[in-house]
Amino acid sequence: MKTIRIIVVSLFVVMLAGAGVYADSERIVARGDGIKVTAADMAAMKKASKQAGQPSEKALVDGTLRMKLFAAEARKEGLECPAAADKGGFDQDIALARCYLEACLAVLTLRDEAVESYYRANWQKFVDKKDGELQDIDADLRKIIGERILAAKKMNFGLQEYNRLCEKYHIVFADNGS
Amino acid sequence: MRKIPYCFCRQWLIGSILCFLILLSLGSCSYNQVLIENADNVFKENDGLEAAFNQYWWLMAGKEVKKAFTMEAPYAQEMISEERYVLYKKLFLKGELEEIKVLKVNCGKPFLCCIDCQMTYNVRGKRQVRELRDCWVRVKSGWYHVFRSPLFFPM
Numbered sequence: 001m002k003t004i005r006i007i008v009v010s011l012f013v014v015m016l017a018g019a020g021v022y023a024d025s026e027r028i029v030a031r032g033d034g035i036k037v038t039a040a041d042m043a044a045m046k047k048a049s050k051q052a053g054q055p056s057e058k059a060l061v062d063g064t065l066r067m068k069l070f071a072a073e074a075r076k077e078g079l080e081c082p083a084a085a086d087k088g089g090f091d092q093d094i095a096l097a098r099c100y101l102e103a104c105l106a107v108l109t110l111r112d113e114a115v116e117s118y119y120r121a122n123w124q125k126f127v128d129k130k131d132g133e134l135q136d137i138d139a140d141l142r143k144i145i146g147e148r149i150l151a152a153k154k155m156n157f158g159l160q161e162y163n164r165l166c167e168k169y170h171i172v173f174a175d176n177g178s
Numbered sequence: 179m180r181k182i183p184y185c186f187c188r189q190w191l192i193g194s195i196l197c198f199l200i201l202l203s204l205g206s207c208s209y210n211q212v213l214i215e216n217a218d219n220v221f222k223e224n225d226g227l228e229a230a231f232n233q234y235w236w237l238m239a240g241k242e243v244k245k246a247f248t249m250e251a252p253y254a255q256e257m258i259s260e261e262r263y264v265l266y267k268k269l270f271l272k273g274e275l276e277e278i279k280v281l282k283v284n285c286g287k288p289f290l291c292c293i294d295c296q297m298t299y300n301v302r303g304k305r306q307v308r309e310l311r312d313c314w315v316r317v318k319s320g321w322y323h324v325f326r327s328p329l330f331f332p333m
Contacts, residue, residue, distance in 0.1 A: 111256065116317050117317050120287070149257055
Protein backbone atom coordinates (compact mmCIF):
# COMPACT_ATOMS: atom_id res chain seq x y z
CA MET A 1 0.00 0.00 0.00
CA LYS A 2 2.82 2.27 0.95
CA THR A 3 4.64 1.48 -2.29
CA ILE A 4 1.55 2.31 -4.37
CA ARG A 5 1.20 5.62 -2.55
CA ILE A 6 4.84 6.48 -3.30
CA ILE A 7 4.38 5.62 -6.99
CA VAL A 8 1.21 7.75 -7.27
CA VAL A 9 2.84 10.72 -5.55
CA SER A 10 5.95 10.36 -7.72
CA LEU A 11 3.87 10.25 -10.90
CA PHE A 12 1.97 13.31 -9.79
CA VAL A 13 5.22 15.17 -9.12
CA VAL A 14 6.61 14.14 -12.51
CA MET A 15 3.41 15.30 -14.24
CA LEU A 16 3.52 18.63 -12.45
CA ALA A 17 7.17 19.10 -13.35
CA GLY A 18 6.41 18.23 -16.99
CA ALA A 19 3.58 20.74 -17.06
CA GLY A 20 5.92 23.31 -15.55
CA VAL A 21 8.54 22.73 -18.23
CA TYR A 22 5.89 22.99 -20.95
CA ALA A 23 4.49 26.16 -19.39
CA ASP A 24 8.00 27.64 -19.22
CA SER A 25 8.78 26.76 -22.85
CA GLU A 26 5.62 28.62 -23.90
CA ARG A 27 6.52 31.63 -21.81
CA ILE A 28 6.44 34.70 -24.06
CA VAL A 29 9.54 36.84 -23.75
CA ALA A 30 8.75 39.45 -26.40
CA ARG A 31 5.86 40.06 -28.76
CA GLY A 32 4.77 42.41 -31.50
CA ASP A 33 2.58 42.53 -34.61
CA GLY A 34 2.50 38.88 -35.72
CA ILE A 35 5.76 38.12 -33.89
CA LYS A 36 6.38 36.36 -30.62
CA VAL A 37 9.51 35.02 -28.98
CA THR A 38 9.03 32.21 -26.48
CA ALA A 39 11.43 30.55 -24.09
CA ALA A 40 11.41 27.55 -26.45
CA ASP A 41 12.59 29.82 -29.30
CA MET A 42 15.41 31.06 -27.13
CA ALA A 43 16.44 27.53 -26.26
CA ALA A 44 16.42 26.61 -29.97
CA MET A 45 18.46 29.73 -30.76
CA LYS A 46 20.98 28.88 -28.08
CA LYS A 47 21.34 25.42 -29.56
CA ALA A 48 21.66 26.73 -33.13
CA SER A 49 24.08 29.57 -32.41
CA LYS A 50 26.86 27.23 -31.24
CA GLN A 51 28.36 30.22 -29.51
CA ALA A 52 31.20 29.69 -27.10
CA GLY A 53 30.39 30.64 -23.54
CA GLN A 54 27.09 31.47 -21.96
CA PRO A 55 25.23 34.34 -23.66
CA SER A 56 23.34 36.66 -21.33
CA GLU A 57 19.54 36.50 -21.19
CA LYS A 58 19.33 39.87 -22.94
CA ALA A 59 21.71 38.85 -25.71
CA LEU A 60 19.70 35.71 -26.27
CA VAL A 61 16.37 37.57 -26.38
CA ASP A 62 17.79 40.18 -28.77
CA GLY A 63 19.40 37.55 -30.98
CA THR A 64 16.24 35.45 -31.21
CA LEU A 65 13.99 38.44 -31.79
CA ARG A 66 16.34 39.86 -34.42
CA MET A 67 16.31 36.56 -36.27
CA LYS A 68 12.50 36.39 -36.15
CA LEU A 69 12.10 39.99 -37.31
CA PHE A 70 14.51 39.55 -40.22
CA ALA A 71 12.74 36.33 -41.24
CA ALA A 72 9.37 38.08 -41.06
CA GLU A 73 10.63 40.88 -43.30
CA ALA A 74 12.05 38.34 -45.77
CA ARG A 75 8.63 36.65 -45.98
CA LYS A 76 6.84 39.96 -46.29
CA GLU A 77 9.08 41.07 -49.15
CA GLY A 78 8.87 37.64 -50.83
CA LEU A 79 12.65 37.40 -50.78
CA GLU A 80 14.11 34.53 -52.80
CA CYS A 81 16.08 32.33 -50.46
CA PRO A 82 17.08 28.90 -51.82
CA ALA A 83 18.77 28.04 -48.49
CA ALA A 84 15.38 28.19 -46.73
CA ALA A 85 13.47 26.16 -49.31
CA ASP A 86 14.20 22.71 -47.88
CA LYS A 87 13.90 23.73 -44.26
CA GLY A 88 11.02 24.20 -41.89
CA GLY A 89 10.23 25.85 -38.58
CA PHE A 90 13.05 27.46 -36.68
CA ASP A 91 15.74 26.41 -39.18
CA GLN A 92 13.80 28.08 -41.98
CA ASP A 93 13.56 31.29 -39.95
CA ILE A 94 17.33 31.28 -39.46
CA ALA A 95 17.97 30.74 -43.17
CA LEU A 96 15.50 33.48 -44.13
CA ALA A 97 17.03 35.90 -41.64
CA ARG A 98 20.48 35.29 -43.14
CA CYS A 99 19.15 35.85 -46.67
CA TYR A 100 17.49 39.08 -45.56
CA LEU A 101 20.68 40.42 -43.96
CA GLU A 102 22.79 39.50 -46.98
CA ALA A 103 20.31 41.15 -49.36
CA CYS A 104 20.32 44.35 -47.28
CA LEU A 105 24.11 44.48 -46.97
CA ALA A 106 24.53 43.96 -50.71
CA VAL A 107 22.76 47.22 -51.51
CA LEU A 108 24.39 49.41 -48.87
CA THR A 109 25.99 52.45 -50.44
CA LEU A 110 28.27 55.25 -49.33
CA ARG A 111 28.06 58.99 -49.82
CA ASP A 112 30.92 60.29 -52.00
CA GLU A 113 31.87 62.70 -49.26
CA ALA A 114 32.39 59.84 -46.82
CA VAL A 115 35.51 58.71 -48.69
CA GLU A 116 36.71 62.26 -49.30
CA SER A 117 36.29 63.28 -45.65
CA TYR A 118 38.04 60.13 -44.39
CA TYR A 119 41.01 60.81 -46.66
CA ARG A 120 41.23 64.44 -45.60
CA ALA A 121 40.69 63.94 -41.86
CA ASN A 122 43.23 61.10 -41.76
CA TRP A 123 45.68 62.37 -44.36
CA GLN A 124 48.69 61.30 -42.27
CA LYS A 125 47.74 57.71 -43.01
CA PHE A 126 48.19 58.34 -46.71
CA VAL A 127 51.64 59.89 -46.71
CA ASP A 128 54.13 57.92 -48.77
CA LYS A 129 56.78 56.58 -46.40
CA LYS A 130 59.51 56.85 -49.03
CA ASP A 131 59.16 60.44 -50.22
CA GLY A 132 56.91 61.86 -47.49
CA GLU A 133 54.42 63.08 -50.09
CA LEU A 134 50.69 62.82 -49.64
CA GLN A 135 49.27 60.17 -51.98
CA ASP A 136 46.69 61.39 -54.47
CA ILE A 137 43.24 59.98 -53.95
CA ASP A 138 43.00 57.85 -57.08
CA ALA A 139 40.46 55.12 -57.89
CA ASP A 140 42.40 52.41 -56.02
CA LEU A 141 42.73 54.47 -52.86
CA ARG A 142 39.05 55.44 -53.07
CA LYS A 143 38.18 51.76 -53.26
CA ILE A 144 40.34 50.89 -50.24
CA ILE A 145 38.90 53.70 -48.11
CA GLY A 146 35.38 52.92 -49.31
CA GLU A 147 35.72 49.28 -48.30
CA ARG A 148 37.00 50.27 -44.87
CA ILE A 149 34.04 52.54 -44.24
CA LEU A 150 31.57 50.06 -45.69
CA ALA A 151 32.87 47.28 -43.42
CA ALA A 152 32.10 49.42 -40.36
CA LYS A 153 28.74 50.38 -41.81
CA LYS A 154 27.84 46.73 -42.30
CA MET A 155 28.77 45.99 -38.70
CA ASN A 156 26.32 48.65 -37.56
CA PHE A 157 23.58 47.76 -39.99
CA GLY A 158 22.31 44.73 -38.06
CA LEU A 159 21.73 46.77 -34.91
CA GLN A 160 20.14 49.70 -36.75
CA GLU A 161 17.82 47.43 -38.71
CA TYR A 162 16.89 45.55 -35.55
CA ASN A 163 15.93 48.81 -33.82
CA ARG A 164 13.95 49.92 -36.87
CA LEU A 165 12.03 46.67 -37.05
CA CYS A 166 11.34 46.67 -33.30
CA GLU A 167 9.56 49.98 -33.83
CA LYS A 168 7.83 48.84 -37.00
CA TYR A 169 6.45 45.68 -35.38
CA HIS A 170 5.65 47.45 -32.09
CA ILE A 171 7.75 45.01 -30.08
CA VAL A 172 7.07 44.86 -26.37
CA PHE A 173 9.29 42.89 -24.00
CA ALA A 174 7.92 40.90 -21.10
CA ASP A 175 8.92 42.12 -17.65
CA ASN A 176 11.20 39.16 -17.19
CA GLY A 177 12.60 39.57 -20.73
CA SER A 178 15.04 42.43 -21.18
CA MET B 179 41.06 89.24 -27.13
CA ARG B 180 38.48 90.44 -29.64
CA LYS B 181 37.92 94.20 -29.26
CA ILE B 182 34.43 95.23 -28.37
CA PRO B 183 33.50 98.64 -29.80
CA TYR B 184 32.73 101.07 -27.01
CA CYS B 185 29.66 102.89 -28.23
CA PHE B 186 27.32 103.76 -25.45
CA CYS B 187 24.52 105.12 -27.59
CA ARG B 188 20.87 104.34 -26.93
CA GLN B 189 20.49 101.88 -29.83
CA TRP B 190 23.46 99.87 -28.63
CA LEU B 191 22.09 99.85 -25.11
CA ILE B 192 18.66 98.63 -26.25
CA GLY B 193 20.30 96.05 -28.53
CA SER B 194 22.47 94.81 -25.69
CA ILE B 195 19.50 94.47 -23.36
CA LEU B 196 17.57 92.57 -26.02
CA CYS B 197 20.52 90.25 -26.65
CA PHE B 198 20.92 89.73 -22.92
CA LEU B 199 17.23 88.85 -22.56
CA ILE B 200 17.40 86.44 -25.52
CA LEU B 201 20.44 84.72 -24.06
CA LEU B 202 18.80 84.62 -20.65
CA SER B 203 15.69 83.00 -22.13
CA LEU B 204 17.82 80.29 -23.70
CA GLY B 205 18.95 79.32 -20.22
CA SER B 206 21.33 76.40 -20.07
CA CYS B 207 21.94 76.43 -23.83
CA SER B 208 23.92 79.64 -23.62
CA TYR B 209 27.66 79.66 -23.26
CA ASN B 210 30.32 82.26 -23.64
CA GLN B 211 32.90 82.15 -26.33
CA VAL B 212 36.21 83.89 -25.92
CA LEU B 213 38.39 84.26 -28.97
CA ILE B 214 42.02 85.12 -29.43
CA GLU B 215 43.50 87.22 -32.23
CA ASN B 216 44.93 84.29 -34.20
CA ALA B 217 41.54 82.54 -34.15
CA ASP B 218 39.80 85.60 -35.55
CA ASN B 219 42.19 85.74 -38.50
CA VAL B 220 42.12 82.03 -39.23
CA PHE B 221 38.35 81.95 -39.01
CA LYS B 222 38.20 84.79 -41.54
CA GLU B 223 40.47 82.87 -43.91
CA ASN B 224 38.40 79.71 -43.64
CA ASP B 225 34.89 80.61 -44.61
CA GLY B 226 32.22 78.78 -42.63
CA LEU B 227 34.57 77.24 -40.06
CA GLU B 228 33.65 79.55 -37.20
CA ALA B 229 29.93 79.17 -37.90
CA ALA B 230 30.21 75.38 -37.97
CA PHE B 231 32.30 75.34 -34.78
CA ASN B 232 29.80 77.59 -32.98
CA GLN B 233 26.81 75.63 -34.19
CA TYR B 234 28.29 72.29 -33.15
CA TRP B 235 29.13 73.45 -29.63
CA TRP B 236 25.84 75.28 -29.34
CA LEU B 237 24.11 71.94 -30.01
CA MET B 238 26.37 70.16 -27.54
CA ALA B 239 25.68 72.81 -24.89
CA GLY B 240 21.98 72.22 -25.46
CA LYS B 241 22.58 68.44 -25.39
CA GLU B 242 21.09 68.12 -28.87
CA VAL B 243 23.34 65.20 -29.67
CA LYS B 244 21.30 63.81 -32.57
CA LYS B 245 21.56 67.14 -34.40
CA ALA B 246 25.27 67.31 -33.61
CA PHE B 247 25.67 63.88 -35.20
CA THR B 248 24.71 65.38 -38.58
CA MET B 249 27.70 67.72 -38.22
CA GLU B 250 30.20 64.90 -37.76
CA ALA B 251 32.39 64.13 -40.78
CA PRO B 252 30.45 62.12 -43.41
CA TYR B 253 32.69 59.08 -42.93
CA ALA B 254 31.96 59.04 -39.20
CA GLN B 255 28.23 59.24 -39.88
CA GLU B 256 28.57 56.16 -42.04
CA MET B 257 30.81 54.23 -39.66
CA ILE B 258 29.05 54.91 -36.36
CA SER B 259 25.41 54.31 -35.64
CA GLU B 260 23.48 57.28 -34.33
CA GLU B 261 22.37 55.28 -31.28
CA ARG B 262 25.92 54.44 -30.24
CA TYR B 263 27.05 58.02 -30.83
CA VAL B 264 24.27 59.35 -28.61
CA LEU B 265 25.09 56.87 -25.85
CA TYR B 266 28.80 57.69 -26.08
CA LYS B 267 28.26 61.43 -25.94
CA LYS B 268 25.85 61.16 -23.02
CA LEU B 269 28.70 59.68 -20.99
CA PHE B 270 30.63 62.92 -21.44
CA LEU B 271 27.77 65.39 -21.22
CA LYS B 272 27.40 65.37 -17.47
CA GLY B 273 27.76 69.09 -16.88
CA GLU B 274 26.60 72.37 -18.39
CA LEU B 275 28.94 73.96 -20.89
CA GLU B 276 29.50 77.52 -19.69
CA GLU B 277 32.39 78.88 -21.70
CA ILE B 278 34.60 78.05 -24.62
CA LYS B 279 37.91 79.83 -24.85
CA VAL B 280 39.58 79.38 -28.22
CA LEU B 281 43.31 79.31 -27.58
CA LYS B 282 44.72 78.62 -31.01
CA VAL B 283 43.61 77.62 -34.48
CA ASN B 284 45.97 75.63 -36.63
CA CYS B 285 45.17 74.76 -40.22
CA GLY B 286 47.91 72.33 -41.21
CA LYS B 287 46.15 71.67 -44.50
CA PRO B 288 43.68 73.85 -46.38
CA PHE B 289 41.05 71.19 -45.72
CA LEU B 290 41.82 70.45 -42.07
CA CYS B 291 41.85 72.86 -39.14
CA CYS B 292 42.31 72.07 -35.47
CA ILE B 293 41.06 74.41 -32.79
CA ASP B 294 42.71 74.27 -29.38
CA CYS B 295 40.19 75.35 -26.81
CA GLN B 296 39.45 75.43 -23.14
CA MET B 297 35.98 74.35 -22.12
CA THR B 298 34.49 75.34 -18.80
CA TYR B 299 31.73 73.11 -17.52
CA ASN B 300 29.53 73.41 -14.50
CA VAL B 301 29.26 69.95 -13.01
CA ARG B 302 26.86 69.91 -10.06
CA GLY B 303 27.83 73.43 -9.05
CA LYS B 304 31.56 72.88 -9.50
CA ARG B 305 33.51 74.46 -12.35
CA GLN B 306 35.62 72.10 -14.39
CA VAL B 307 38.02 73.20 -17.09
CA ARG B 308 38.95 70.81 -19.86
CA GLU B 309 41.33 71.39 -22.74
CA LEU B 310 40.45 70.02 -26.12
CA ARG B 311 41.84 69.91 -29.64
CA ASP B 312 38.80 70.07 -31.87
CA CYS B 313 39.46 69.30 -35.53
CA TRP B 314 37.37 70.17 -38.56
CA VAL B 315 37.52 68.82 -42.09
CA ARG B 316 36.30 70.58 -45.22
CA VAL B 317 34.57 68.78 -48.06
CA LYS B 318 32.41 70.14 -50.88
CA SER B 319 29.35 70.66 -48.71
CA GLY B 320 31.21 72.49 -45.95
CA TRP B 321 33.09 72.00 -42.69
CA TYR B 322 32.48 68.91 -40.58
CA HIS B 323 33.58 67.97 -37.09
CA VAL B 324 36.23 65.26 -36.85
CA PHE B 325 35.07 62.81 -34.24
CA ARG B 326 38.08 61.27 -32.55
CA SER B 327 37.43 58.43 -30.18
CA PRO B 328 39.75 55.56 -29.29
CA LEU B 329 36.62 53.49 -28.79
CA PHE B 330 35.24 53.98 -32.30
CA PHE B 331 38.46 54.70 -34.16
CA PRO B 332 41.32 52.89 -32.47
CA MET B 333 44.69 53.79 -33.92
